[in-house]
Amino acid sequence: MNDVARNMDDATFRQQNPMAEFLRMERMPHIWCPGCGIGSVVTSFAEAVKESGLDMDKIAVVSGIGCTGRVAGYVKFDSLHTTHGRAIPVATGLKLANPELKVVVFSGDGDLTSIGGNHFIHAARRNMDLVVICVNNFTYGMTGGQMTPTTPTTANASTTPYGNYEYPFSLPFLADAAGATYVARWTSLNARNITESIGEALNRKGFSFIEVITPCTTLYQRRNRLGDGLDAMQYYHDDADIEHGADTRTVDITFQGKLKTGKFVDRQKPTYLDAVNTHYANVIGDDYELYGKTPMEKKAEEDAKKHGIDDLPEPELTCDSEDDA
Amino acid sequence: MSQLPHKVTADPKGVESGPHFMDGDHALAEGALAAGCRFFAGYPITPSTETAERFAERCPSVGGLFIQMEDEIASIAALIGGAWGGQKVMTVTSGPGFSLMMENIGLAVMTETPMVIANVQRGGPSTGLPTLTAQQDMMQARWGSHGDYRAISLVPDSPQECFDLAIEAFNLSETYRVPVFIMTDETVGHMHEKVVIPPADQIEVVERNWYKGPKGEYRPYQFTGKDVAPMVKAGDGHRFHVTGLTHDERGYPALTPEQNVKVVSHLINKIDSNVDKISRVEEDGIEGADVVVVSYGITSRIAIRAVQEARKSGLKVGVLRLITVWPLCENKIRELAGKIKGFVVPEINYGQIVLEIERCAAGKCKVISVNSCGGAVHDPEEILTAIKEAAK
Numbered sequence A: 001m002n003d004v005a006r007n008m009d010d011a012t013f014r015q016q017n018p019m020a021e022f023l024r025m026e027r028m029p030h031i032w033c034p035g036c037g038i039g040s041v042v043t044s045f046a047e048a049v050k051e052s053g054l055d056m057d058k059i060a061v062v063s064g065i066g067c068t069g070r071v072a073g074y075v076k077f078d079s080l081h082t083t084h085g086r087a088i089p090v091a092t093g094l095k096l097a098n099p100e101l102k103v104v105v106f107s108g109d110g111d112l113t114s115i116g117g118n119h120f121i122h123a124a125r126r127n128m129d130l131v132v133i134c135v136n137n138f139t140y141g142m143t144g145g146q147m148t149p150t151t152p153t154t155a156n157a158s159t160t161p162y163g164n165y166e167y168p169f170s171l172p173f174l175a176d177a178a179g180a181t182y183v184a185r186w187t188s189l190n191a192r193n194i195t196e197s198i199g200e201a202l203n204r205k206g207f208s209f210i211e212v213i214t215p216c217t218t219l220y221q222r223r224n225r226l227g228d229g230l231d232a233m234q235y236y237h238d239d240a241d242i243e244h245g246a247d248t249r250t251v252d253i254t255f256q257g258k259l260k261t262g263k264f265v266d267r268q269k270p271t272y273l274d275a276v277n278t279h280y281a282n283v284i285g286d287d288y289e290l291y292g293k294t295p296m297e298k299k300a301e302e303d304a305k306k307h308g309i310d311d312l313p314e315p316e317l318t319c320d321s322e323d324d325a
Numbered sequence B: 001m002s003q004l005p006h007k008v009t010a011d012p013k014g015v016e017s018g019p020h021f022m023d024g025d026h027a028l029a030e031g032a033l034a035a036g037c038r039f040f041a042g043y044p045i046t047p048s049t050e051t052a053e054r055f056a057e058r059c060p061s062v063g064g065l066f067i068q069m070e071d072e073i074a075s076i077a078a079l080i081g082g083a084w085g086g087q088k089v090m091t092v093t094s095g096p097g098f099s100l101m102m103e104n105i106g107l108a109v110m111t112e113t114p115m116v117i118a119n120v121q122r123g124g125p126s127t128g129l130p131t132l133t134a135q136q137d138m139m140q141a142r143w144g145s146h147g148d149y150r151a152i153s154l155v156p157d158s159p160q161e162c163f164d165l166a167i168e169a170f171n172l173s174e175t176y177r178v179p180v181f182i183m184t185d186e187t188v189g190h191m192h193e194k195v196v197i198p199p200a201d202q203i204e205v206v207e208r209n210w211y212k213g214p215k216g217e218y219r220p221y222q223f224t225g226k227d228v229a230p231m232v233k234a235g236d237g238h239r240f241h242v243t244g245l246t247h248d249e250r251g252y253p254a255l256t257p258e259q260n261v262k263v264v265s266h267l268i269n270k271i272d273s274n275v276d277k278i279s280r281v282e283e284d285g286i287e288g289a290d291v292v293v294v295s296y297g298i299t300s301r302i303a304i305r306a307v308q309e310a311r312k313s314g315l316k317v318g319v320l321r322l323i324t325v326w327p328l329c330e331n332k333i334r335e336l337a338g339k340i341k342g343f344v345v346p347e348i349n350y351g352q353i354v355l356e357i358e359r360c361a362a363g364k365c366k367v368i369s370v371n372s373c374g375g376a377v378h379d380p381e382e383i384l385t386a387i388k389e390a391a392k
Ligand SMILES: Cc1ncc(C[n+]2csc(CCOP(=O)(O)OP(=O)(O)O)c2C)c(N)n1
Pocket: A065, A066, A067, A068, A069, A084, A107, A108, A109, A110, A111, A112, A135, A137, A139, A140, A141, A142, A143, A148
């Protein structure tokens, strides 16, 4: 193909691609391998954003480092590609500096739960208002297929060439125990469910965690002689069962074993910023100016002033900690 | 597109005007608030914690936010997010925490993110002397993160200067989109002195240079090696992208040696070509001096005693106090080296900045290090002995 033809093709491709609104088309083609599951999670995310009707200017995406970390560079939102493991604290700063943002973290299993594990549990503990999507491919893709904290016991990785003898994290259990208020797990075969879960997460407040089991075709699949992307889909099809509200203590993953998926946790609790505002409003009283008012809160306050009411609107709080999932 | 920093006067809300009696750590927090900082993320560590505590106490009444993060890595990461969320941001730490921050200091440098990091230095290495003074992280402030880069380091010698330099640090970080370090120490941090906070309308503050162009055309970078591109904040509809990878003007990864030349030389030259604007020193009795004592921070206050003694005995001694240590005023050192008999460089470390003085002096005069392993300020006698030696 000569350059002109190629450029023409690119232009048409960009124009006609249904994802053009959500992707930085000038950065295509992406770096992901054929059959890799990351792209399908991005598609579900774009779909969820579209369905949510949220203002795309008010959504920001933060990633760490890894194949999944590259998501931030492809999506057409305010986006930060940060350092390995540190997407969550960067996202925390972004959210707190500008609370009107919806901040979404895209992270790999290694990024999020190995080097970034501490940030993960603390953001969950604080119920920081973030949507955290973990592309769990059971391996360090970017660096060539090493073991991660989610690699199932006995699976082969380049740093466990005789099979993994460590115990993996069960991420929904970890997130639940740490305080996450929304926890779901899907396989990348469940595109529709992923979209729905991301949509729910975008439309709620609090720390929402969505784990997506995806194939790393080039490394994990091949090294474990599990075939290609299609074989992974077959596995998900045959062995993943939906069990909404499952006790997260029961959702462990074993090598090529049964997979429990679904929405496990959906509960309400004040977010970090709600807690900041409620607490200060209680202890400081009228002098306290709510931090990070939403446009609606600001308007309510102005209206109140106009009408001579000096009560500030209470920050929206629901303390119902019941698990309704 | 060259631009001048947009100067305004401080928001009175954050300014506690009037005379105070406070320590250096508290003064840092007051300076940050006066400079317009409203976001502070930190992790407790002696001897810097008082700054975080002061900020935590003050921020609910000034519309600011303090968050105690899970560690120092998270703290500096939150600053990067906070800055791109539109805030002026700060953290404070000491040696062990400063070490933990190094990787993301590199990310801040690479993404040209303004922020202020104060390091209230204590004795090291490792946990070292948590409650005792040192100036042992001076080279770490220069070289601590991997790769080639420049940042700015200011060193206050008093609580008053902690206040003043905190404002200056924010102003420089906005002007050059670079992390600025305030390399203070335990002695200055915990020393109580009079601090006069001026009225807000007498405090000059550099505002962030906000991009005002149309949507869709924003470029987060310009590799001029002189000045920096304006900034936007997330949520304003410009859909910016920043990365720690080598990148082009759009902030998109561009992983070639050619692009790295552009990026790295810009990061270095935007500071090096502005040394005269950035660098601040205080001079006393340099004209006609035979010996010049080069010092910074608390050590310069000790050195004054030695200089006074030396002058009494008839020696011609000048003082060059570095307020900006990085970038170093290399030209001044070179020029002096040709005129004097020797430099005396006291530091509460095993000899760090003295290496730079030696390099610039290039054998033209003596350079005598008065070093220490940390934990205490010098005995002025040691400095006096070195001055006499240099004057020979
Ligand atoms: C501090 C640091 N340590 C190590 C690395 C090397 N590194 C880059 S990506 C990566 C692993 C990524 O794995 P994961 O988060 O699972 O993402 P994936 O590539 O599988 O999507 C590692 C170890 C790094 N970039 N930074």
